[in-house]
Amino acid sequence: MAALFYRQPLVTVLILLMIFMLPFSLFLVKYTIPVIGIKAESGSGAVTAGAAAGIVIKVSNPSPVPMLNCRLFFELRNSLRGGYDNEVVFAAEAGKTGEVKIPVLTEYSGMLIFDAKALEYRDFLDIFSITVPFKAYIEIPVLPRETLLKEEPMLKKMTVESDESVESAEGELTRDVRLVREYRPGDRLKDVHWKLSAKGDDILVKEYERNRDLYYMLLPELEYEYLETDLENLYALGRLLLSRKEPYRVALFSEEGLETVKVENMEELKVLLCRMFMVYAGIRPGVPSMIYEQFKRHFNDETAGLIRISRGRIISEGYREEY
Amino acid sequence: MAFSGVKKLKKEKLSKERKKELKLREEELNAFGMTVGDISTDRTPNRFYLCFIRALLIFMAVFGMTGGLVSSFDLPFSVIGVAAVVFVLSLFSAFLYYNKISFYIGYVVVFLGFVVFSARGYWYINSGYQAFSNEVFNAYSDYFGLLSVREATEFITDRYLTVTAMMIFMGWFFSIILNIAISGYMSLAATFIITFLPLQAAFYIDRIPPMPYLILLIAVYVSVAILGRAGHFTLPYRHEAAEEFERRRKRKKRGGKQETGFASHSYLASSGGMMRISIYSMIFSTAFMLVTAGLFSSLSSRYVSNRTKDLTDRYIKAAVQGGIYSLFNRYQGTGGLSEGRLGGMGNVSPDFNDDLTLRFVPLSSSTIYLKGYEGAVYTKDRFAPITGKKPDDPMMPYDGIAAKMWIGNIDAGNYDFLPYYSYYSGSRSAASRRGISDEMQVKGKEAYPDTLSMLDPGAYREALENSNSFKSVNEVLYTPFDLKAEFPDNPEVTEEYEDFVYDNYLNVPDEIAGDLDLFLLENGISFNNALYGRGAYESGDLEKEKLDRQHTLAAAADIYKTYVNDFEYTMSPGLTPSDQDTVVYFLTKQKRGFCAHFASSGALLLRRLGIPSRYIEGYAVGFTDIEEGEAADAKVSDYLMGDDIPDLAGVVEVNVTDASAHGWVEIWLDGYGWIPYEMTPPSEEDTAATSLYDFFAGLLYRTGRNTGDNNRGENSRGNVNGGSKGNLLNLLDSFSFISGPLAWTVLLFAVIFAALRSYAFIKKSFGIRSKEREGNLGEALLIRYRSAAAGLKRKNITGYDNPTFRDMQGFVDEWISKGEVRVEVSAGRYVNGEYKEYRFRRPARRYSAPEMDKAGADYLFNTLNKAAYSPMSISTDDYAGCIKLLKRLKAKRKLF
Structure with missing residues (x-):
């Protein structure tokens, strides 16, 4: 050994040190990882496009060993427009609790998704890395900008079935009872008219009327190229109607089919928008919207009064006007 | 919690990297509708502390190397004196990286100080170096059994003094070099080469430096290795002031589809983390060296001869006898005849056989x-x-x-x-x-x-x-x-x-x-x-x-x-x-x-x-x-x-x-x-250096073969080998020659340090005066307001990072109406992701309400609002009145 190291005891010591440091460094990392606490939280609620949202990573390390290189891998994406991978390296200081604030600047609306994938710890010599699974999923709605419509559209209501229709064996029913008849096998127990049945010997069931309502029906026909404008128009129109104390419906087409969502206040409008951000997450550029055709098929071409929001315009079917 | 995302910077301060970053962000915003802004933490970066730790590392490296080297050859020097001066010099060097001003001005000061010190202590440094050279040559001669003894003239024979001066000189030089290696790059390779190679002069002939110096060196190597590999040493000042996280970007394809961005944000150094690593390194290296101490004696006592060693021994002997230049002679020149060959021998080095x-x-x-x-x-x-x-x-x-x-x-x-x-x-x-x-x-x-x-x-x-x-x-x-x-x-x-x-x-x-x-x-x-x-x-x-x-x-x-x-x-x-x-x-x-x-x-x-x-x-x-x-x-x-x-x-x-x-x-x-x-004249004494090059070359220039003949004995204390350390007065007196430059250097350092600490105050005052001179009283008032608001934020009285006037007015009104505000001290901390309360809670701090009524507060914030939108419209009376109110907007702690 002396010949190899050329009579250099300090070099020998340094080489021994390097050999010793490797497992020691790894040991320290393995000892410290279980006690480190890392948590990701939303730092802000829903924001408007153009404002900054935020993610907060809370880090706590009660051990005396500082972990200088903790690496969090996460994906940041807008549900409607895609995203990219990120990596943030931070230190978990010994005996301390801290926060790392990640502001996310927004420009367009959508659901801002923070999807953490893994956490990697590197040892002191930056040679070994230990990756542990780390799941954190945060959604922050980014609402469209509150714009005002250039001019107030002339709108007409559409005749649509009431939400309170109840299905029965014979078809769709409403709350309005058309007649009371004898029980037939297959009738639902909830349709039994118990009061009258108790008075007689036979079991009587209720048969309902179909009911129809009249309200504003909004149909957002979202296409990638006009996404933001259409969402802003929808939001502006929705707010306008609410300001007039006019509830309305918005038709959504998801994988399950058509769904009409009732909006009666701002909260419901915001919830609706959040749903839309997820429902239309698959929207792709260059693909035209077929929503109107689907809507017409569903309502047997009875679309009078429908308010379409399409390609940056608001089209009022009732008046054949565009805004 | 409000996220601002982009810290406001004046446009003219944008660096190239910052502009590039903002441009990339804009592209991401257009492509994805979102982008990551300026990441930050809740810690307060402490530049001063960070520079201090770097200074510590520099000091350990410099003192470990110079002290170890000189001690190996049993030369006397003032350990405390050298340690103190080298520490101060290390501090000065490390704080050059405090910010851009200290970086540019500091180097000028360092150079001037170096020149002044070298000028004042020329003969002491020269004699110290010659003393060191003489001891090294003696040691090598004894080790290799050489008959020739190269001896340099020590003009001042008090080695305790001259070696100390020489070590301060070398310490100054190496602290500047190591500052670049440690503060600038935290490079283990550079630090190792700079400190390890000079020690070879001792190790080659089996002279082992005292253990404390080796411990210092090992501790530095471990610290620098860890901090350098972790990237955990840089200061935010090298980036835009907004950036606490350094970022690197690449684009990569995901699943063969369109390119997606990849951004990596790396955390800049925390002083606490650095200090811990440095302390742990010191403890670790001490323990390690104590365990392996036996290796030094066992290895050094076993002489091993091999072809490589013999070859290098030959060159070492030639260099010791004839100097480095003798290695470049075009033909053999170890005394003897050159057979008429001329000009190809830069140095004659007889072996005295x-x-x-x-x-x-x-x-x-x-x-x-x-x-x-x-x-x-x-x-x-x-x-x-x-x-x-x-x-x-x-x-x-x-x-x-x-x-x-x-x-x-x-x-x-x-x-x-x-x-x-x-x-x-x-x-x-x-x-x-x-x-x-x-x-x-x-x-x-x-x-x-x-x-x-x-x-x-x-x-x-x-x-x-x-x-x-x-x-x-x-x-x-x-x-x-x-x-x-x-x-x-x-x-x-x-x-x-x-x-x-x-x-x-x-x-x-x-x-x-x-x-x-x-x-x-x-x-x-x-x-x-x-x-x-x-x-x-x-x-x-x-x-x-x-x-x-x-x-x-x-x-x-x-x-x-x-x-x-x-x-x-x-x-x-x-x-x-x-x-x-x-x-x-x-x-x-x-x-x-x-x-x-x-x-x-x-x-x-x-x-x-x-x-x-x-x-x-x-x-x-x-x-x-x-x-x-x-x-x-x-x-x-x-x-x-x-x-x-x-x-x-x-x-x-x-x-x-x-x-x-x-x-x-x-x-x-x-x-x-x-x-x-005979055509060869007799040898003469060397003359003093004249040019600047000669000045520094002369510091370390060996003055010939004759020993003792040319000792002038200036300021000599009659101690040939510096054996007497004397009492404190002698010790202080012995440094009188460097007191001037040292005091000047320390004073300069203190002035620069004070100036840096008061930079914010000076900048604010200058900004206010400048606006007042322009007649822009609104802007001047806003600067004063921001300073007052920042003061309240520092004490955690307000939780606002960038409060609006309305927010602040609301807070002040409430403060006035309640007569005081309570600031709660943190009750617990997160452990394993769960919040746990402390066992003993510190009491909340209470601050008295400012000495103004609601009308005064209204007047102040109305004027501030007006100043924000129309700065030039603020009158002198309004300005003076608001200044008085802002001065009262301070936190006075209530103890009872």
């Missing part, structure tokens, strides 16, 4: 020249011998004394080294009689038959010649030469021989003749060939011949005087550039050299004057060599014969080392013959 052993009777204190090599034909870099047969030199006239000399060749070159004027060799083998031809032997035997009786018996000669101690042995008879004022006529000099001399020993290459003539002209050296040259007078005109010889010697003396006055003798003159003629370069530019330079140029100058001369190499045995010899058990009559033998003559045996190898000139004296002539 015995080359010859002589036994003879010295007749006077004059130098005895033993001629070996004769150079006749000059080219650019060599004086070569005459090829082919040449006639013997004429036999020299008997001067009343004949002598005998035994010459044993131990390690000299394969020449016959013969004294002037040898005429007979008693050696049996013909090979030993090379220097004396058979014809000369016959002539000598005939001319001085009686002297042959001095020769030793054959059996004795044979025994000596067969001895294993010598390569060869020569027994010669000679008529001793003595430089006289007058030389008699020598009938042995024939006209044919003189023709031969004038034909072969006057040649000078045409390309240098002009330079030689110019040199002779400039220095007023001449020889009247018309009167005394060949053919100027009739042969046999003894009077003219006498004058001829006198003038010849006078011309030679003039050349010698010029050398004495204008040239310098040194054994380290440096190499002659390969495109230059050695003699011309020496005479016109170099003006310093050793014997070969003086002898070769002297011979050519004489030839140019018309005086035949030749270049000789051999050994010059001086009187000091003779004095160091031993009295031989032999009879004087066996070594000396003739008239006027001195009464106190005795036979001496002298060992001649390669340090006595020498070069001189032989001058032809018409009608007499060849005489040896």
